[in-house]
Amino acid sequence: MRAVQIREFGGPEVVQVRDLPDPVPAPSEVLVEVARSGVNFADSLLREDGYIASATLPLIPGGEVTGRTPDGRRVAAMIERGGYAERVAVPAAHAFPVPDGLDDVEAVALLAQGLTAWWLVHHTARVQPGDSVVVHAAAGGVGSLAIQLARLRGATRVIAVAGTQEKRDVATSLGADATVDPSADDLTAELIAANAGTPVDAVLEMTGGRVTDQSLAALAPFGRLAFYGMASRIEPEKVSLRALQRRSATVSGFWLMHAFARPELLEKAYAELATLVVAGELRVIHGGDYAMSEVRRVHEDLRTRNTIGKLVLDPST
Structure with a gap:
């Protein structure tokens, strides 16, 4: 699969698209074919080894994805790392159903943010x-x-x-x-x-x-x-x-x-947010839909602090 990998800490220049082995899900995990990967300010801190949690290299950044499981279910999921990829194995308990009427950017925006x-x-x-x-x-x-x-x-x-x-x-x-x-x-x-x-x-x-x-x-x-x-x-x-x-x-x-110790409450919260968006009561700001090949550019944009709303990567491009 194509994925973004960091092999050294530093600026946007250290994020590189590489060919890596497909993930193998554990019994408690499900494989997701990624439609969009969320990009967050925390990813830039992780890239520089300045995040609240320590990091070990090499790593694939990205803590949120939306896509489909092998049986066709559309899900959105939070993960510790690995989201900037075409495929990712996610904990089944953290894969929330995505309702009809919610687009991929909205589905990702309702995760970490x-x-x-x-x-x-x-x-x-x-x-x-x-x-x-x-x-x-x-x-x-x-x-x-x-x-x-x-x-x-x-x-x-x-x-x-x-x-x-x-x-x-x-x-x-x-x-x-x-x-x-x-x-x-x-x-x-x-x-x-x-x-x-x-x-x-x-x-x-x-x-x-x-x-x-x-x-x-x-x-x-x-x-x-x-x-x-x-x-x-x-x-x-x-x-x-x-x-x-x-x-x-x-x-x-x-x-x-820390909230992931209460998965039932997070699933309830995600469903509530999704319902509000579908009903037109909550609006997600689409801040930029970048090709995965443009991952350095999105990290440059993050560094300028001029971005608005939700940024995502499209792993298919």
């Missing part, structure tokens, strides 16, 4: 009706879905944070009530101003550094900050428990891999 957005809104940040919610990286795969899910959950004000006017416009089109530029000198003040002058109830944050620090300072009493990534690779300041107590605030972390 859709499930993360769902978990953040429903569990980690515990968004409630009437809440004000800040969504960072609002035009990205997670953020673009989180805006809509927060609104569906009953949030009365959604504040989108994004680095360009184009991205802020996308966030507005998805239902954000206000937008903020993360480069603002006083991000705390900008977030509070965007919430009609009052502190915010929930923040979904994946940047790190001062963005995390100043977002935390914008929380209202009983506010929640859900931290699910550190794209800047800059650690935030240490959180003072006493300072949290003074505002009855909560800071929590989330990594989707």
Whole structure:
């Protein structure tokens, strides 16, 4: 099969398409003929050996695929590695049925990014009706879905944070009530101003550094900050428990891999997301459908941070 393999850590130049042996499924796995492979920012961190989980070379990147099983079932599946390939063996428990009406890009987008957005809104940040919610990286795969899910959950004000006017416009089109530029000198003040002058109830944050620090300072009493990534690779300041107590605030972390200990809940979440998309209540932003032979270009695009929505690879090209 054709697959993308990394044999050394580095920039986009280290991702190369190679001919590799077909995978052999274990008894608990199912073989998937891949229609689309999801591309995520985490893949670029893995490529540089900067991801939260350590990596061993050589490796095939890619943690999400959609395609068909040998018996013709259409599935979408999360895996640890190996998604940038024509075929992949996936745990049968993590292969979710894909309903009619969901295209391949949508099917992949609802995996790592859709499930993360769902978990953040429903569990980690515990968004409630009437809440004000800040969504960072609002035009990205997670953020673009989180805006809509927060609104569906009953949030009365959604504040989108994004680095360009184009991205802020996308966030507005998805239902954000206000937008903020993360480069603002006083991000705390900008977030509070965007919430009609009052502190915010929930923040979904994946940047790190001062963005995390100043977002935390914008929380209202009983506010929640859900931290699910550190794209800047800059650690935030240490959180003072006493300072949290003074505002009855909560800071929590989330990594989707831990959620796979609860496969029944993830399957339920995936089915719920798929139903919303098919019904027209949730919109997936198609950010780019790349040939697998263009894998270096998609990684270059990731590095520029100018991408919007969901990026995928087509292994057949």
